[in-house]
Amino acid sequence: MTKGAVLILGGRSDIGLATAHALAGAGHPVWLAARNAAGLEPERTDLALRHGVEVSLHEFDVLDTAAMPGFLDTLPGLPAVVVSVVGLLGDQAKDEHDPAAAITVMRTNYEGPATILGLIAYRMEARGSGAIVGVSSVAGLRGRATNYIYGSAKAGFTAYLSGLRNRLAKRGVHVLTVLPGFVDTRMTAGMDLPKKLTAAPTEVGAAVRRALEGQRDVVYVKPVWRLVMAVIRAIPEGVFKKLRL
Amino acid sequence: MILSGWGRTTAQDCRVSRPRSEAELAARVAEGGLIARGAGRAYGDAAQSAANTVDMGGFRRMIAFDDATGQLVAEAGVTLDEVIATFLPRGWFPAVTPGTRFVTLGGAVAADVHGKNHHRDGSFGATVDWIDLMGPDGRVRRVAPGDPLFGWTVGVMGLTGVILRVALRLKAVETGYIRQRTLPAPHLAAAMATFEANADATYSVAWIDCLARGPSLGRSLVLLGEHAALADLPEDARARPFHPPAPKRRLVPFEAPGFLLNGLTVRAFNEVYWRAGLAGLGERLVGWAPYFYPLDAVEGWNRIYGRRGFVQFQCALPLAVAAGALEALLREISAAGQGSFLAVLKRFGPQAGAFSFPMEGYTLALDFPLHAGTAALLDRLDRIVVTAGGRFYLAKDARMSRAVFEAAEPRAAAFRGFRTAEGLAGAFGSTQSERLGL
Missing domain, CATH: 3.30.43 (Uridine Diphospho-n-acetylenolpyruvylglucosamine Reductase; domain 2)
Structure with a gap:
């Protein structure tokens, strides 16, 4: 059984690799795209050995938007599925006083992923098939004092995905928004995360695989997050602004 | 944390x-x-x-596999579960596996775990071609059997360095099924005689009723196993030989803990298990998972003993004195009425390794919920083992005293010397x- 290739943007991240394993396990060849892609050779070998699929590495910089059309032309083709897991949490307290750092967070979480997915969407639309997966964040559902630079960029990305889905719904292209809550990754290393709300990267990968198979639109990795965010979003702004969150 | x-x-x-x-x-x-x-x-x-x-969760990549020799090279954080998931469908199985597949390769080397084939194939270390070990200076050395550092690393629970990579030989199998034969043994002597008479079986292990007394002391069900060949499978299973169906209780009456833990006493459990075993004597085909890993099917089975937890007791006894020592242990345990759901008796074969747990003889393993009388009972069991010249499994130990350890481990002084000399x-x-x- 040959399945279409999956392009992972952000192939070095824990969630990216976990998603690669989940989809390679379903028989999809994998193209891992990241900066310094050659350094991912051990991951390439591991994926290929475990799942018996073709895995290739591709140089990709999410901030280099000018190079993106060229990047797509270097790929073996147009993938069946693209998954963007690119993200940068930044350091909110520091970035508030450092516009350059804040802009990097905004560009990495919104401008870059939206631009590359937009380019791929155009090509998938022309082909009339494909799936686009954007891993955004529950942080984008309401701005909070402790992470609103990251959160606002994710909000933009979530809205972009929503619009893309609206546009492509009748064009044979499936757009999936993934809103993980806390995930135990390098990004959150050292944080004291509540166990019940925290997913392992493998859970995110499995959720992406299921959501692709089920043609879902928006998924939370841990269902409890849907409830948590419903509550957080329902708090009136006048009250919300006084909370420490 | x-x-x-x-x-x-x-x-x-x-x-x-x-x-x-x-x-x-x-x-x-x-x-x-x-x-x-x-x-x-x-x-x-x-x-x-x-x-x-x-x-070691940051080191869990597979590196290479040679399908001519079955040698797998993988980082130490890879689990046996992952090895089986990846390679059983290609006809390979771990050559030695402990009773859970949720251990890492690094942990398996560090504890030098053993399986039901120890009497024939030795411990996990015997299936390892080499390891990469990070020493105290941060340098990584590739060490192989024959190197003293290898000998001192296998079985010493990580005290010589950090195991980074393991080159492991897998065993070729035709199917994911085991031909299991169950032999009843009405008392300890019969159980030991059954082991000795079946030394050529690939796998052998006995469930032992540690609460049986008097003439039934040590009654056991001895389970023998062989990897099934393709021709051993019924026609309809041959198309997917590596994917046994989810086990039915009729086929495998022994995966019982899941329902047993709801209130039945240990004694009742042991009675039921014994009768189920008698009802299921003879040979049958069992899938690899229920055969090797009955408890892995019960997620979080370690919680059944409640918040206070439990302690495992596992000793190895030299062959010459094993019968008497086992009898003394079982008398203490049955008198105290504190046995566990699954106590295990197994014949060990010869053992290499400077600090590995097994020794030619017998091993007895059981767990005890932690309560008031447990500590005193365990102390009495310790003394029996020490007197017999036996030793204890560091992977199971949570409470041994230094004095007992010293008495049981004449090898400790040499190991301490090695640790000091090598910094x-x-x-x-x-x-x-x-x-x-x-």
Whole structure:
């Protein structure tokens, strides 16, 4: 059984690799795209050995938007599925006083992923098939004092995905928004995360695989997050602004 | 972060890091007092260091597989579960496996785990071609059997360095099924005679009713196993020989703990198990999972003993005195009425390795919920083992005293000398090694 290739943007991240394993396990060849892609050779070998699929590495910089059309032309083709897991949490307290750092967070979480997915969407639309997966964040559902630079960029990305889905719904292209809550990754290393709300990267990968198979639109990795965010979003702004969150 | 062993009796606040590269790991090694932690399946405090526990979850890639020889090279954090998931469909199975597949390769080497084929094939270390070991200076050395450092690393619970990579020989199999033969043994002598008479079986293990008394003392069901060939399978299973169906209870009456734990006493359980075993004598085909890993099907089975947890007791006894020592142990246990759901008796074969647990003879393993009388009972059992010249399994130990350990381990002095000479004592250590004075 040959399945279409999956392009992972952000192939070095824990969630990216976990998603690669989940989809390679379903028989999809994998193209891992990241900066310094050659350094991912051990991951390439591991994926290929475990799942018996073709895995290739591709140089990709999410901030280099000018190079993106060229990047797509270097790929073996147009993938069946693209998954963007690119993200940068930044350091909110520091970035508030450092516009350059804040802009990097905004560009990495919104401008870059939206631009590359937009380019791929155009090509998938022309082909009339494909799936686009954007891993955004529950942080984008309401701005909070402790992470609103990251959160606002994710909000933009979530809205972009929503619009893309609206546009492509009748064009044979499936757009999936993934809103993980806390995930135990390098990004959150050292944080004291509540166990019940925290997913392992493998859970995110499995959720992406299921959501692709089920043609879902928006998924939370841990269902409890849907409830948590419903509550957080329902708090009136006048009250919300006084909370420490 | 609060860590404890699988028995849940050794909770301790530990500083835990998860390095992602050799450079990051070397920086941790330089801090000293480090212990590597794999899947946390050792029962006690062997993988805990208050100051410097390293979670090996950052090293879990497979590196190479040679399908001519069956040699797998993988990072130490890869689990046997992953090895089986990847390679059983291609016709390969771990050549030695313990009773759970949720252990890491690094942990399996560190504990030098054994399986039901120890009497024929030895321990896990015997299936390893080489390991990459990070020493106290942060340098990585490839060490193979024959190298003293290899001998001292296998079975010493991580006290010679951090195992980074393992080259492991898998065994070729035609199917994922086991031909299991169940033989009843009405008492201990019969169980031992059954082991001796079936020394050529690939796998052998006995469930032993540790509460049976009098003439039934040590009554057992001896389970023998052989990898099934393709021709052994019924026609309809041959198309998917590596994917046994989810086991039905009719086929495998022994995966019982799931329902047993709801209120039946241990004694009743043992009675039921014995009768179910008698009803199921003879040969049958069993899938690899229920055969090798009956408890893995019960997620979190270590919680059945409640919040206080439980302790495992596992000893090895020299062949010449095993019968008497086992009888003495079983008398103590049955008199105390404190046995476990699944007590296990097994014949060990000869054993290489400078500090490995097995020895030619017998091993008895059982667990006890932790309550008032347990400590005194365990102390009595310890004395019987020490008197017999036996020893204890560090992967199971959570409470042994230094005095008992010294008495049971004439090898400890030489190991301490090696640790000092190689500059390992300050670099690597665990709560267990402190307790035991290693």
